[in-house]
Amino acid sequence: MLRAMDAAANPDVIRRPASPRLARLVSGISFYRERGVGLAGFRHAAPLALPLLVNLGTPFRIALGRGPDVADARPSFAAGLFPGPVLIESDGCAECVQVDFTPLGAYRFFGGAVPDLTARMVGLDDILGRDGENLRARVAEAVGWQRRFEIVEDFVLRRAVHEPSPAIAFALDTLWRRAGAVRITQLASDIGWSRKHLTRRFHNEIGVPPKTMAQMLRFHRACSLARTDGTGGWAAVAADAGYADQAHLARDFRIFSGETPTGWAARLDFADPRLMRDGGG
Numbered sequence: 001m002l003r004a005m006d007a008a009a010n011p012d013v014i015r016r017p018a019s020p021r022l023a024r025l026v027s028g029i030s031f032y033r034e035r036g037v038g039l040a041g042f043r044h045a046a047p048l049a050l051p052l053l054v055n056l057g058t059p060f061r062i063a064l065g066r067g068p069d070v071a072d073a074r075p076s077f078a079a080g081l082f083p084g085p086v087l088i089e090s091d092g093c094a095e096c097v098q099v100d101f102t103p104l105g106a107y108r109f110f111g112g113a114v115p116d117l118t119a120r121m122v123g124l125d126d127i128l129g130r131d132g133e134n135l136r137a138r139v140a141e142a143v144g145w146q147r148r149f150e151i152v153e154d155f156v157l158r159r160a161v162h163e164p165s166p167a168i169a170f171a172l173d174t175l176w177r178r179a180g181a182v183r184i185t186q187l188a189s190d191i192g193w194s195r196k197h198l199t200r201r202f203h204n205e206i207g208v209p210p211k212t213m214a215q216m217l218r219f220h221r222a223c224s225l226a227r228t229d230g231t232g233g234w235a236a237v238a239a240d241a242g243y244a245d246q247a248h249l250a251r252d253f254r255i256f257s258g259e260t261p262t263g264w265a266a267r268l269d270f271a272d273p274r275l276m277r278d279g280g281g
Helices: 103-117 124-128 130-141 145-159 166-177 184-191 195-206 210-228 233-241 246-257 261-268
Strands: 012-017 026-033 042-045 050-055 060-064 077-079 085-089 095-101 121-123
Touching: 026 145, 042 246, 050 103, 050 130, 077 103, 077 124, 095 103, 095 145, 103 124, 103 166, 103 195, 121 124, 124 130, 130 145, 166 184, 166 195, 166 210, 184 195, 184 210, 195 210, 210 233, 210 246, 210 261, 233 246, 233 261, 246 261
Parallel strands: none
Antiparallel strands: 012 026, 026 095, 042 085, 050 077, 050 095, 060 085, 077 121
């Protein structure tokens, strides 16, 4: 999410990798401050991190699966997984601190509220009560990004008291390591559960069914392959990412990014020329 469109007025962006005490809880914490130039039509495809954003400036305008408008102004909020494109705009005065939770880290922090965040953005006071209001106030009053990071880290650690079930942790780790190339029925069998029971428990702790998570991971695997080695074109990317064929890859690109593969590659402006044709879309 944290990127600006105009290199002449780049925002201040400070990214802090997860410290050892936050290992497996968050993938990182970022401080972001715009300097007059905002985001215009920024698109984030099916994010795998669950953000908690403490707003310090003008709220971002954020919508799921469509372009945002003025009614989509989002002050401090938390959000869950969304298997589709997230579209973001800002007016050049946005400023925030953002925590990116891992899926299991989100459960440790939010507990049983994780499904309530799926495909939604929920105000911090609505999801965290008075603690959310206090967090925003403390971060706003702090001097310097270093102190703000410390406040947020301490807050996350104090509330991360919910333990995910070992079976769900195993299922998610297996899906992650294999980039979604796992049969859900076999995964359930390995755990000793029925597929239906795994699906229900996974959704309750991660926020989406295991099949959806597998599809999101496979899509991101395809994106990674296209970025690093697109020399064989989309047919090769589809095969290497575990798709049955190129048509299935094109379908997932439309679902998760709202674009065709070639459109996605053109927007990111990095692709090998062979990725600018035969995109299946």
